[in-house]
Amino acid sequence: MKIEAIETLRLDDHPNLLWVRVRTDEGLTGLGETYFGAGRCEADIHDRIAPILLGQDASRIEFLNMKMQPYTGFTGSGAEVRALAAVDVALWDLAGKAAGRPLCDLLGGRTRESIQVYNTCAGPNYVSKTSAVRPDNFGTASGAAGSPAGSPAGSPAGRQTHEDLEAFLHHPEELAASLMEMGIFSMKIWPLDLAAGAADGMDISTADLKKGVAPFEKIRAAHGDKMRLKAELHGLWSLNAAKKIAAALEPLDMDWIEDPVWMDRTREVAELARATRAPLAGGETLASLGQFEALINDGNIGTPILDVVWAGGVTAARKVAALAEARSRPISFHDCSGPVTLAVSTHLALSLRNVREQEIARGFYYAWYQDFVDQLPPIKNGMITVPDGPGLGMDLVPGLETRADATYRISKT
The missing domain is CATH 3.30.390.10 (Enolase-like, N-terminal domain)
Structure with missing residues (x-):
């Protein structure tokens, strides 16, 4: 061949x-x-x-x-x-x-037939025009890059859209309720990205900290512990600022705090891990085995996150998953990018024993993902599986x- x-x-x-x-x-x-x-x-x-x-x-x-x-x-x-x-x-x-045969069946076979998802609460136009992960490229209705809210770029009129970023900023408890209606009981949001201190990350004011934590508090107040909450910090913060944020989030029983500092600064990751009871996750911008080995062993990260289409493909992902398993850690596969990424990540998630959830962005999945591929990994009652067919199935x-x-x-x- x-x-x-x-x-x-x-x-x-x-x-x-x-x-x-x-x-x-x-x-x-x-x-x-x-x-x-x-x-x-x-x-x-x-x-x-x-x-x-x-x-x-x-x-x-x-x-x-x-x-x-x-x-x-x-x-x-x-x-x-x-x-x-x-x-x-x-x-x-x-x-x-x-x-x-489906790809997952070539990777040692399936450890499960489907896996639960967690929703990254992006809207359909999130980070859609450049690679800048910052508020002016969040694709919201309030002046950011991308099409207006409710009309994702290239999508047919009348299609249901999920403006989840707008929702977590303005009515997070309703957003959580809508996810639970779909059988999704785990969500990730990043309100602290909009804090004034995020511009340089050196510090965060008390007022901005309270405002950034408020969406998590509203979800807890409305829904108790039904929803697993993840905070995305996008590596924006210094170690001192990250410690303040982690301390403020701790009482909310976070599922994890993601990328609180740059993940290649493993000493800082380890120091933050010692300073907080909140589990830490991260690593999607890393690629080499050496970087992930250091993040797991030196940084003591709770959940390493790998992006399959950034970090060397399936070949690299399996090796990093083995590094995590050797330290009794789960691994998570990133998806806030494209339909093929979601498909290959789902195949890996079904084949590996140390994956707990698969990330989705329903704002993408139910909007433009379906414009470009002939079938998507099916999602039903908060569970995802692989498409029918050999290989990726798409x-x-x-x-x-x-x-x-x-x-x-x-x-x-």
Whole structure:
């Protein structure tokens, strides 16, 4: 099964997303994806990776992953590693299609048939125009980037939308109730990103701290302990500020506090872990095995988080999951990016024993995710499983490359 072509596709309407298709001489095609820096990843795939892969046996995934490892940029989730990750996912999709089996069944089989989800409370236009994770790119109705609330970019009129970021800022208890009606009892929000101190992260005022904690308090007051609460801090804060925030959140019985400081500063992560009773999670912006080993062993992180399409693909994700399991830690797979990311993460979540939940963003899932693939991982009563079919169980809908806003490239033998 020789690789004869590598295709990439990105759309101006969703400029952060890049899809990759690896075609073989046997007529099979594998699908991959990455997110952020789409143009840079595209260039790396065609300029550096394609000459390595064309003519190679697509089934030699570990070997090809090794060959794709860059000399520079290998320690983080830069463009080179994200490009590698997208191709690695496509190779695993190919392996499943060649075997006629779902990917999770190739990864040791299923430890469960479905897994519970937690909702990252983003709206459909969250971080949709650039890679900047900051309030002016949150895609809210109050002047941020993206389409107006209720009309996600590229989505058909009349489709139900979930403006969950607006909801957690203005009526978080109602948001929690709507999630529980869908069988979802775990949610993540980030109101502290809007604090004035988040601009440099050095400190947070008492007033901003109270305002940022208020949405969590409102959910607890309305629903008690029915909802598991996660706080996302996006690595914005200094260690001293993070300690203040953790102390304020502790009485609310947090499920975890995510990325309170930069996750490569493992001494700071470890010091914060010693200073708070609240569990810590994070790591989605890391990539190398060494970084995750340090985060788990030196940083004493409670739940390492890995983004499959940022951190080296399925090949890397399985190894990091083993590192976590060796220290009796769960691992969590990030999804606030694209439909292929959710699918491959769900396959991993079903196959690995140390995954507790799979992240979703229902604001994406029920809006534009379904515009680009022929089927999504089904969600029912707060549980997600993999689509029917071999490999990932999904393909891009036909004709995307002919759109007026499409950039399509192909490298072939």
